[in-house]
Amino acid sequence: MFNLVLFGPPGSGKGTQSENIVSIYKLEHISTGDLLRNEVKNQTPLGVEAKKYMDQGLLVPDEVVIGMISSKIDENADARGFIFDGFPRTEAQAEALDKLLEFKNTKINLVLSLIVSEPDLINRLISRGETSGRSDDTEEVVIKRIKEYHSKTAPVANYYKEHGKLEDVNGNHSINETFKLLSNQINKYLLPA
Numbered sequence: 001m002f003n004l005v006l007f008g009p010p011g012s013g014k015g016t017q018s019e020n021i022v023s024i025y026k027l028e029h030i031s032t033g034d035l036l037r038n039e040v041k042n043q044t045p046l047g048v049e050a051k052k053y054m055d056q057g058l059l060v061p062d063e064v065v066i067g068m069i070s071s072k073i074d075e076n077a078d079a080r081g082f083i084f085d086g087f088p089r090t091e092a093q094a095e096a097l098d099k100l101l102e103f104k105n106t107k108i109n110l111v112l113s114l115i116v117s118e119p120d121l122i123n124r125l126i127s128r129g130e131t132s133g134r135s136d137d138t139e140e141v142v143i144k145r146i147k148e149y150h151s152k153t154a155p156v157a158n159y160y161k162e163h164g165k166l167e168d169v170n171g172n173h174s175i176n177e178t179f180k181l182l183s184n185q186i187n188k189y190l191l192p193a
């Protein structure tokens, strides 16, 4: 099993590139953002709780997100591997993920960190907001999300660096160019399926 974390600030292209990676490498895609938006859409108790945080640009509490991930891994026990998109976003989530995977006799093999300049992040998200209808894609909330990223999520990169798993990838290029750079890294571990 090959397990990949796609890491980066809001708007760095994690969701966009995950789709490309899934279609070529046939990994199971786990996006905590998508899972949470689905809960919100279905107005489940978890979704009602999560919405309060998401609308403000804040991270949803760790225990909520970790529980969702655990059941998603169990549902796909036969997968070739997983791509974790937007998770882990705190050091507590990173530690919980390592424990979960160890319990399932597997581990994170590679963490690809998308590096994108801050003005580009803001522009991408605000322009997505014009059509997405996402309540967290307004300028005010985007700035808050980037702040939340710096205080809680950026330290996760160090966690993986210390474990020798982190590779930086320049995500300022076009979607196709960025995908080539990501593929160059993945191909060292796994060939297209």
Ligand code: B4P
Pocket: 008, 009, 010, 011, 012, 013, 014, 015, 016, 017, 032, 033, 034, 036, 053, 054, 057, 058, 059, 060, 061, 065, 085, 086, 087, 088, 089, 093, 124, 125, 127, 128, 136, 145, 171, 172, 173, 174, 175, 178
């Ligand atoms: P997420 O859904 O994970 O999403 P994201 O940070 O908005 O964006 P992503 O990096 O995936 O960017 P995308 O490809 O879409 O998080 C949303 C919220 O959910 C969080 O704020 C938080 O509240 C909550 N949440 C999620 N996971 C959590 C967790 N683990 N713990 C706690 N809370 C959690 O790209 C953005 C835009 O840029 C798109 O329009 C795309 O078309 C464009 N784009 C992408 N690549 C481009 C490129 N190379 N050039 C030009 N444009 C590009």
